[in-house]
Amino acid sequence: MARAVLLHENDNEREYQLSNGRVIKIRIDDDSEIVYLENGEVIGNYEDFVFIEDEFDSSKYLLARMYVPITGQGLGRATIEFFSDYYDATIWARSNDGIVREDGSHLTEDAPGFVTKMIEEGLIIDNELDNSYDDYE
Template identity: 35%
Template sequence: MSLQVISSNELTQRCRLSDGRLVDIEIDDTGLEITVTAVNGAKLGSIELQDTEPGHYYLTWMYLDQDGGAFRRCGIGRQALKFHHESFGCLFTAAPNDGRQREDSSHLTGDARGFIQKMRDEGLVLPADPYL
């Protein structure tokens, strides 16, 4: 499915999904949280980040299926990360896909394994540090 940005300002984007549904992607002022909501609807989820070093944000929590999954695999997660990258000029790091559960909950579960690998392949998420 493809997604089209139909309006954008400093920290908010409105996007139209290929089926016509609208979502808003909003980044908080600190850059540490990205919230996604369905227009005239419920919160779909958020992405929580940790500012680890200059130019990098670590993905600690990403949950975009609070609605039960009706908005999954629509390109929203990718667009949220791209929008944050465009706004802050930083890249992302994420836990390696090693099966370990991390105390900060940043381990990869469910769809996150495939999603993070795709984002690594596209260069939006840096290769994993195996020592995390």
Template identity: 30%
Template sequence: MDPADEFTTKTGATVYIVVDEDQATIGAYDQNGDPIGEFEFAPQDDGQNEWHHLTSMFLEEQPQYQGQGIGEEMLRRFRDEMGTVITADENTGQKSNLGSHLTGTGVGFVARMREKKLIAPAESDHVDRPDDGEW
């Protein structure tokens, strides 16, 4: 694994976070290279702006890594490496037209990441969106 991909969890464990630009995914792996989880994104383009919509979050492969800041760091690295804005579904209980919907801990996670400005505000938040894509 590439040392540039290293991330230290809240408990001091080293994991590796790897962006796959071609597949619009980001994965987390333990020191043995075994998967911890993966986020998938759907590239979006409305003719004026491009962004990535979070369609799948899975970090339950190794439960001991939950709550360690890995998911937040995955979003941060994906946003920064891809130079993109990240959007996510609202908690409507219904699948979106992109096939994604929030379940389980994903609801609270997305809300916290919106507060930290790693995920764009939901459309229902009625927030004026700046032209430069910064929140």
């Protein structure tokens, strides 16, 4: 899996060089919105990568949507790392159970493989092994 290389960071922004040479800035805006910028211009959409704060534990977040404007370059992994560091958060994702959910947290397209890889790397917890997430629907 490709990894983006961290070039610079400040409070709510990190700038990465992708393996294809492009330089992308990830910014965490108000309300935990993830914004991707290239050459100062927003790329992608504001609701493409979404984390939902746990209603009972503000240190836990559900990874509800995980689309990035540039795939296969480590940008998704960098986003999860940054968000986790920024909020000192534990991140979890739903199982690939085929249930379509209103909050968008069901896994589609490349998401099941991505989530599996992030669990293997320890960036996302495996909700299959943590019964505290069984009641979230």
